[in-house]
Amino acid sequence: MEGKGECAVKTLYYDTVVIGGGPAGIAAAIKTREKGLKTLLIENRDVLGGIPLQCIHPGFGIHYYKQDLTGTEFITRLLDKLVESKTEYLTKTYVHSIEYIDYNDKVVNVISPSGVLEVHAETIIYATGARERHIFEIGVYGDRVDGVYTAGEAQTLMDIFGVLPGREVVVIGSGDVGLIMARRFALEGARVKAVVEILPYPGGLMRNVVQCLRDYDIPLLLGHTVVKIIGKKRVEKVIVAKVDENLKIIPGTEFEIPCDTVIVSAGLRPNIDLLEKIGVVIDPATGGPVVNEYLETSKPGIFVAGNALVINDLVDYAVEQGERAAEGAHKFVENNGLPSEKWIRVVKGRNIRLIVPHYISGKREVVLYARVSQPEKNVYIEIPEVNYRVFSYGVRPSEMIRIKLKPEHFKKMSSDDKITIQVTPRQ
Amino acid sequence: MNVLKIVVIGSGVVGASIARVLSRYQGLEVIVLEREPDVGWGVSKANTSIIHPGHEEDPDQHPLRAKLCVRGNMLWRQWVRELSILSTWPGELMLYTNTAEEKEARKYLEYAKRNSVPGVRILDKNEVQAVEPAVNPGVEGALYAPTAGLISPFEAVPAIIENAVDNGVKLLVETEVRNIRISSGRVLGVETNKGFIQADIVVNAAGLHADTISHMAGVEPEFKITPRKGEYILFDETVESKPRIILHTTPTPKTKGVYAITTVHGNLMIGPTAEDMPYEFKEDTSTSREGIEYIYREAARILKNPPPKNRVIRVFAGVRPEPPGGHWLIKAYSDPWGFVNVAGIRSPGLTAAPAIAEYVLDLIRETYDVKLVEKQKWNPYRRDITRIKNKRLDEIDELVKSNPNYGEIICYCKMVSKAEVLEAIERIKKIGARVTVDGVKFRVYTGFGKCQGSFCRWRVANIISMELGIPLQEVVVKHSPYGIGDVKKLWREKVSVQ
Numbered sequence: 039m040e041g042k043g044e045c046a047v048k049t050l051y052y053d054t055v056v057i058g059g060g061p062a063g064i065a066a067a068i069k070t071r072e073k074g075l076k077t078l079l080i081e082n083r084d085v086l087g088g089i090p091l092q093c094i095h096p097g098f099g100i101h102y103y104k105q106d107l108t109g110t111e112f113i114t115r116l117l118d119k120l121v122e123s124k125t126e127y128l129t130k131t132y133v134h135s136i137e138y139i140d141y142n143d144k145v146v147n148v149i150s151p152s153g154v155l156e157v158h159a160e161t162i163i164y165a166t167g168a169r170e171r172h173i174f175e176i177g178v179y180g181d182r183v184d185g186v187y188t189a190g191e192a193q194t195l196m197d198i199f200g201v202l203p204g205r206e207v208v209v210i211g212s213g214d215v216g217l218i219m220a221r222r223f224a225l226e227g228a229r230v231k232a233v234v235e236i237l238p239y240p241g242g243l244m245r246n247v248v249q250c251l252r253d254y255d256i257p258l259l260l261g262h263t264v265v266k267i268i269g270k271k272r273v274e275k276v277i278v279a280k281v282d283e284n285l286k287i288i289p290g291t292e293f294e295i296p297c298d299t300v301i302v303s304a305g306l307r308p309n310i311d312l313l314e315k316i317g318v319v320i321d322p323a324t325g326g327p328v329v330n331e332y333l334e335t336s337k338p339g340i341f342v343a344g345n346a347l348v349i350n351d352l353v354d355y356a357v358e359q360g361e362r363a364a365e366g367a368h369k370f371v372e373n374n375g376l377p378s379e380k381w382i383r384v385v386k387g388r389n390i391r392l393i394v395p396h397y398i399s400g401k402r403e404v405v406l407y408a409r410v411s412q413p414e415k416n417v418y419i420e421i422p423e424v425n426y427r428v429f430s431y432g433v434r435p436s437e438m439i440r441i442k443l444k445p446e447h448f449k450k451m452s453s454d455d456k457i458t459i460q461v462t463p464r465q
Numbered sequence: 466m467n468v469l470k471i472v473v474i475g476s477g478v479v480g481a482s483i484a485r486v487l488s489r490y491q492g493l494e495v496i497v498l499e500r501e502p503d504v505g506w507g508v509s510k511a512n513t514s515i516i517h518p519g520h521e522e523d524p525d526q527h528p529l530r531a532k533l534c535v536r537g538n539m540l541w542r543q544w545v546r547e548l549s550i551l552s553t554w555p556g557e558l559m560l561y562t563n564t565a566e567e568k569e570a571r572k573y574l575e576y577a578k579r580n581s582v583p584g585v586r587i588l589d590k591n592e593v594q595a596v597e598p599a600v601n602p603g604v605e606g607a608l609y610a611p612t613a614g615l616i617s618p619f620e621a622v623p624a625i626i627e628n629a630v631d632n633g634v635k636l637l638v639e640t641e642v643r644n645i646r647i648s649s650g651r652v653l654g655v656e657t658n659k660g661f662i663q664a665d666i667v668v669n670a671a672g673l674h675a676d677t678i679s680h681m682a683g684v685e686p687e688f689k690i691t692p693r694k695g696e697y698i699l700f701d702e703t704v705e706s707k708p709r710i711i712l713h714t715t716p717t718p719k720t721k722g723v724y725a726i727t728t729v730h731g732n733l734m735i736g737p738t739a740e741d742m743p744y745e746f747k748e749d750t751s752t753s754r755e756g757i758e759y760i761y762r763e764a765a766r767i768l769k770n771p772p773p774k775n776r777v778i779r780v781f782a783g784v785r786p787e788p789p790g791g792h793w794l795i796k797a798y799s800d801p802w803g804f805v806n807v808a809g810i811r812s813p814g815l816t817a818a819p820a821i822a823e824y825v826l827d828l829i830r831e832t833y834d835v836k837l838v839e840k841q842k843w844n845p846y847r848r849d850i851t852r853i854k855n856k857r858l859d860e861i862d863e864l865v866k867s868n869p870n871y872g873e874i875i876c877y878c879k880m881v882s883k884a885e886v887l888e889a890i891e892r893i894k895k896i897g898a899r900v901t902v903d904g905v906k907f908r909v910y911t912g913f914g915k916c917q918g919s920f921c922r923w924r925v926a927n928i929i930s931m932e933l934g935i936p937l938q939e940v941v942v943k944h945s946p947y948g949i950g951d952v953k954k955l956w957r958e959k960v961s962v963q
Contacts, residue, residue, distance in 0.1 A: 170916070183943070203949070204949055271943075
């Protein structure tokens with residue numbers, strides 16, 4: 039294997055290595071410890087906690103703690119539990135590579151300020167979160183000048199380091215982080231000129247559109263795109279245009295918005311580089327790995343949770359996935375591999391864009407997460423094979439659908455190889 | 466012995482190379498002036514990064530370009546070794562798809578013979594596929610030139626300057642020339658935003674603005690540089706169908722052809738466009754939808770499997786200086802005595818730079834009757850920054866044991882450690898440039914990867930803030946500070962107004 043030399047580096051052995059010390063990884067580590075596994079939690083940064091550390095806004099823990107907490111409050115609670123669980127962890131530790139040696143032997147090579155470590159583990163829980171899409175991925179052209187930040191970067195600057203990026207702001211994309219940052223800038227006295235969204239509907243949660251934009255009179259330009267950024271040393275203005283139903287710019291609709299700062303909030307992508315390198319199968323719809331109900335990837339014993347699995351709206355879901363992956367890792371270690379199974383495929387039906395997990399056993403309780411392709415009002419969310427049907431006043435791509443199926447749902451299944459999630463209009 | 470003071474205007478690859486060549490001799494005091502905060506930020510930064518063989522230069526029309534290109538190609542092989550500049554030497558294929566293009570390509574075979582470029586030959590359809598499977602099967606044949614290479618141009622310039630400074634050259638950044646002072650037909654020095662700098666000889670290597678400088682010296686009033694913009698697309702290093710060999714389309718009367726290359730950093734890069742811009746647009750490095758779409762279309766002609774758009778990590782543009790008739794203006798004047806033009810250095814300027822520097826040295830020696838004596842202790846070498854990427858784990862372990870900063874990773878995408886960032890900062894300080902986030906980026910690749918800096922830019926800025934002892938918001942990204950102040954700055958302003 040390339041990268042290995044003659045002299046050996048320090049070697050360690052664990053039942054499970056959790057990669058990523060954000061909500062999903064911390065929850066996974068706690069759960070594996072509850073189940074009695076020997077666990078190592080690895081984090082890149084100098085602190086555990088991940089993104090919630092910089093989230094001073096509420097909206098965290100409504101499902102998990104049944105309380106509306108800020109990001110920092112939420113993660114502090116979780117971290118307290120981690121300390122109680124006596125989980126071993128390493129911060130400032132970077133995963134150099136993962137080697138899949140055998141179904142029950144993986145190596146996580148890490149670099150830390152105390153040296154290189156070769157960590158052997160039977161299972162890996164991969165919870166590395168997401169990266170933000172940047173300005174070059176979204177078809178914005180023009181000058182490459184200072185004053186362009188991703189929403190997460192701006193959040194880090196403002197709420198970890200107390201630095202204000204600029205005074206006149208245009209936000210590109212109406213993802214949740216962008217909406218929250220629009221409000222954040224407004225709260226500090228900056229002028230948010232517009233949030234520009236190419237789609238005809240907002241990319242973030244409705245509650246954020248109301249609480250972050252409407253309450254602060256920040257204009258939301260739906261069906262618009264930033265065509266160009268203009269500036270010499272720093273952003274001076276952006277050119278905005280309307281788009282048609284195929285998201286093509288309508289000529290003649292261009293107008294300028296003067297600003298000194300552009301915040302890019304064009305969505306997130308699962309951070310799965312290390313998994314791609316070892317050939318884990320990826321679902322193009324989620325951008326994350328294809329998984330079974332234990333959140334195990336196509337590589338036995340490698341589990342994935344949180345935004346590395348699928349971009350979640352809520353931290354509560356990431357934590358739930360971390361715990362689910364931990365149960366999988368426990369079962370794997372206990373049985374020396376997960377039992378063989380005739381997996382039932384979860385299929386995307388009408389108006390469904392993505393689904394996680396992709397395979398279920400039909401034997402135990404399972405939580406399915408899905409997103410729709412288009413907003414739709416007065417619909418049923420259905421899984422006909424198990425007679426599941428729930429009415430909804432409205433579904434939108436920005437709001438994840440979460441479905442819990444109990445064992446009794448599977449008792450009278452009309453198919454033994456697939457179930458279909460679909461959205462159908464109420465007649 | 467009298468000291469001869471030489472001011473070089475511009476720290477692009479041409480100015481830097483001239484400074485390095487001059488640094489070899491006793492009795493010369495060399496000062497390089499740069500108006501940007503750091504070296505090599507103009508034409509030298511954004512280009513195709515190719516060291517051309519010299520077979521595309523018309524020996525009748527452009528004999529100087531042909532001669533210095535071929536010589537420069539040879540010299541770079543030595544320079545990259547001495548200065549530890551990242552380079553590869555894959556050769557190039559000029560692809561043709563029809564008889565008209567084939568006829569054009571065969572013209573360059575004749576140029577190759579006349580310019581003494583070695584190894585150039587025609588490959589047929591099957592040979593092309595055999596040597597480069599990434600090529601579009603519609604390609605009928607190609608002209609192969611084995612001496613083509615690739616370097617990292619934005620690392621080459623700092624490397625050359627570091628070596629020049631090590632040998633006594635002085636660099637002044639953020640120094641803009643306002644006028645050339647001349648008296649009784651003789652250069653006295655340059656007037657800058659930082660004051661007057663005395664000089665016996667002024668070498669104008671000011672890239673896109675070399676015409677303005679030349680006019681300040683009162684020579685070549687008709688000489689005008691046209692900005693010609695080239696846009697590029699850079700793909701993620703994990704894309705398939707990266708060519709091993711430099712590929713490009715056959716030049717047409719209108720365009721010089723589009724290239725598809727695997728950069729020395731392992732990314733697929735496609736471009737450029739070639740768009741002549743109005744004179745005032747010398748600073749315009751903006752990208753356009755039309756330009757990028759054109760490159761995509763051309764890429765599909767070159768490559769069998771051009772990567773999808775979602776693998777793009779960056780689009781960018783560079784502006785090249787196009788002189789009248791494409792003729793380089795390299796001349797030492799006796800009126801005013803001491804003024805040297807190295808102007809309008811369009812392609813193959815990057816390739817020729819070391820040879821241009823030698824040529825300029827000869828011009829200075831002959832025109833101004835300078836007796837050149839080599840220094841006894843001239844150091845030809847410059848060591849590269851120690852990097853952990855591509856090292857074995859045990860080697861990384863040893864580095865970390867010697868310095869724990871190698872064990873703290875700052876840029877996740879490109880696996881860049883804190884020690885590397887610190888070394889970049891040290892080197893920027895050592896040459897006398899301003900430390901910026903971009904300056905660090907172009908030395909150690911922080912922010913070069915998939916995330917384009919959203920994870921690491923604040924980390925790099927924090928390290929700079931610590932090292933320079935300035936607040937985070939005052940750290941300069943490229944030209945402007947990272948932040949406008951602390952988060953309460955605007956409220957304070959509002960309160961104090963009332």
